Amino acid sequence: MTQPDFIRTQKLSCPRDDLPLFQPLDLRIQRGEIWQISGPNGCGKTTLLHSLCTLFSDYEGEILWQGKSLRQPLPSYLAQCCYIGHQAALHPPLSARENLHFYRQLCSNPLEQPLNDILNTVGLYGFEDVPVQHLSAGQRRRVTLGRLLLADTPLWILDEPFTAIDPQGIQWLLELFIRHSQQRGVVIFSSHHHLAGLPANMHHLNLANFQP
């Protein structure tokens, strides 16, 4: 018996105001793969990512996670999924440390790594206790990305993760993606960037080729 695909979409199309945003997609996403989704503005990247993390359910077709339908949010699926949208999703008056501490409470299988180590890794040494509202946009984005290191979640879904981040940060994030995929994790992210030095397990879905 073959293992069902980690995530499979069958004739998935997302309508907006009754018009489909893209032609039906049949994707098969396996563990250990990185997927970049690109395309012009308004082509449905965010809606596709929202469908994959069950925030949007008015789609046509089917999304299967290991053979199970995701039309209803499954807690067991959400426990394995880390979604980072294009907003920072941080409490502005709280510090980076407090925000990450709070996200760790929301994880069902958190790692024990100290928060200071995580904040050092994302390059916020010395800014751990500054309220997030006083950080720059790039620093806030780094706090948000620190969530990826909080828990052992196989599936990462990221909407424009490179926004406001400097080139070294982008490089660091790509290396993190590659390491995650080597540990049989899945990364699905949307980005306009042309990324150099990509590994072979990287798939590129350009929604411009699927416009209705």
Next chain:
Amino acid sequence: MKHFLHLLQQQLQVLWRNRHEMWQPLFFCGLMISLFAVAFSHEPAQLRALGAPLIWLAAILSSLLSLERLFRSDYEHGLIEQHLVSPFPFMGYVLAKLMAHWLTNGLLLVLLSPLLAAALSVSSAMVPALLWSLLLGTPALSAIGALGAALTVGLPQGGLLLSLLILPLTIPVLIFALAVLEASAAQLPFQGQLALLAAFSVCAVMLSPWAISASLKIHH
């Protein structure tokens, strides 16, 4: 439950960091009461009779002030989204929000009310009825208000609409609360009226979270 307590702690921490916003409704309430006191200063007898109901009116109006912000900041910062994709029930978040709002609004007002009653020279015999009615009635104000806040969260100028939505819904609370105050003013036992007010609060607190959560899911 552990999840709820974590969220509640988080909410209170956020509110405490923004405590200047937390005090505003209370100051508003205090100022309104002082205005009443000034307006009726030549008729102390009337002020004495009207005092307790005026405090209730001030409570309702001041609760409106804090409601517009209740879900707005979380909505704008993408936090509601994160609670929707968390493996824990979304209801935990809604309940933590409600609880935090009541603790920093309703409960503070209850604690402040003896002072307001003194400012309006309400007779001390009425103070227990006033305290009980506020203690048991303000949870309903929070629940109804949070529903209005959830319905208007995505609208750019939701403030006025919010008031228009909520104020009619608070009329039953006000009626039950006034019944308590009237009984107490007539020196009759007011436990029955208080039980009705409490029952209304229980219904509001039990039913509104479902409506709030459905509304936030639509808006996100």
